[in-house]
Amino acid sequence: MSATIIDGKAYAEGLRSRIAGAVGTLAGQGVTPGLAVVIVGEDPASQLYVKNKARQTVEVGMGSFEHKLPSSTGEAELLDLVARLNADPAVDGILVQLPLPKQIDAQKVLEAIDPAKDVDGFHPINAGRLMTGVPGLVSCTPLGCLLLAQSVRRDLAGLNAVVLGRSNIVGKPMAQLLIAQSCTVTVAHSKTRDLPQVCRNADLLVAAVGRPEMVRGDWIKPGAIVIDVGINRVPNPAAGEGKTKVVGDVAFAEAAQVASAITPVPGGVGPMTIACLLRNTLEAACLRRGLTMPAVDFATP
Numbered sequence: 001m002s003a004t005i006i007d008g009k010a011y012a013e014g015l016r017s018r019i020a021g022a023v024g025t026l027a028g029q030g031v032t033p034g035l036a037v038v039i040v041g042e043d044p045a046s047q048l049y050v051k052n053k054a055r056q057t058v059e060v061g062m063g064s065f066e067h068k069l070p071s072s073t074g075e076a077e078l079l080d081l082v083a084r085l086n087a088d089p090a091v092d093g094i095l096v097q098l099p100l101p102k103q104i105d106a107q108k109v110l111e112a113i114d115p116a117k118d119v120d121g122f123h124p125i126n127a128g129r130l131m132t133g134v135p136g137l138v139s140c141t142p143l144g145c146l147l148l149a150q151s152v153r154r155d156l157a158g159l160n161a162v163v164l165g166r167s168n169i170v171g172k173p174m175a176q177l178l179i180a181q182s183c184t185v186t187v188a189h190s191k192t193r194d195l196p197q198v199c200r201n202a203d204l205l206v207a208a209v210g211r212p213e214m215v216r217g218d219w220i221k222p223g224a225i226v227i228d229v230g231i232n233r234v235p236n237p238a239a240g241e242g243k244t245k246v247v248g249d250v251a252f253a254e255a256a257q258v259a260s261a262i263t264p265v266p267g268g269v270g271p272m273t274i275a276c277l278l279r280n281t282l283e284a285a286c287l288r289r290g291l292t293m294p295a296v297d298f299a300t301p
């Protein structure tokens with residue numbers, strides 16, 4: 001069997017162009033959604049993600065506000081900036097890029113963001129809304145994963161879904177989204193006994209463990225849908241000394257022989273994360289103003 005490769009890059013491009021259309025509709029009502037992105041420190045990967053977010057925010061017609069703080073920034077200073085962004089009427093969405101330097105308690109900062117502007121969906125209020133089935137802002141990466149899975153199988157009800165990883169930003173919200181789709185969900189992690197066997201039971205496998213190519217081909221149930229959230233930079237001696245490449249948590253070539261559909265890395269979940277962030281910013285801008293969100297087709301790749 002050779003799997004369908006789920007093209008997250010193309011899906012995200014289509015989504016962004018439909019979001020741009022909706023932003024144009026809002027502009028006709030005198031509204032320009034604004035997204036503030038805060039980065040602390042010089043981590044090269046985070047800098048690249050923030051740059052891409054700012055570029056794509058502007059491309060869809062939204063306002064982009066970038067705040068770059070030095071790695072020595074203290075918690076109080078960052079909390080002060082978050083408070084100012086909460087109070088700024090031009091800002092509809094606030095995203096604090098993770099990870100943060102050690103001297104800052106990330107949870108404290110995430111909880112300081114106004115839940116109405118929490119376009120990452122990380123605030124406990126939004127996490128709680130997701131858990132209880134109340135509308136709210138949903139974490140971007142899990143939302144992107146769900147859309148990609150549904151692009152190959154619209155109705156996921158009744159599937160055995162295994163989520164590998166239990167982080168607050170991917171594993172736990174992913175499990176909640178799949179429960180809401182009537183999947184039977186198992187959350188597996190580093191202490192799970194016989195991980196390969198648990199994965200072999202999955203009709204839908206979402207891998208978010210941050211371990212390069214940990215999931216092997218013989219862990220995959222024939223015909224399964226595999227969504228790979230991992231973004232791991234590993235040495236790539238074939239490209240030259242000191243060169244690196246990005247791989248997922250799944251051994252792609254092996255898994256593609258067994259699965260019915262699989263996301264690649266790069267070009268799978270990653271691009272969907274930013275597209276869903278823009279979608280959440282649009283939603284936050286409408287909700288904050290009591291406006292009906294312009295219709296955007298999110299279900300079509």
Ligand SMILES: Nc1nc2c(c(=O)[nH]1)N[C@@H](CN(C=O)c1ccc(C(=O)N[C@@H](CCC(=O)O)C(=O)O)cc1)CN2
Nearest residue numbers: 049095096097098099120140246266267268270271273
């Ligand atoms: N506040 C947040 N911080 C972080 C999040 C997040 O959702 N909110 N997620 C990640 C980083 N991230 C977005 O911030 C992100 C990661 C990767 C990609 C992406 O498009 N990746 C490419 C590959 C990129 C590469 O070559 O390095 C791909 O998969 O095709 C987008 C966004 C952690 N922090």
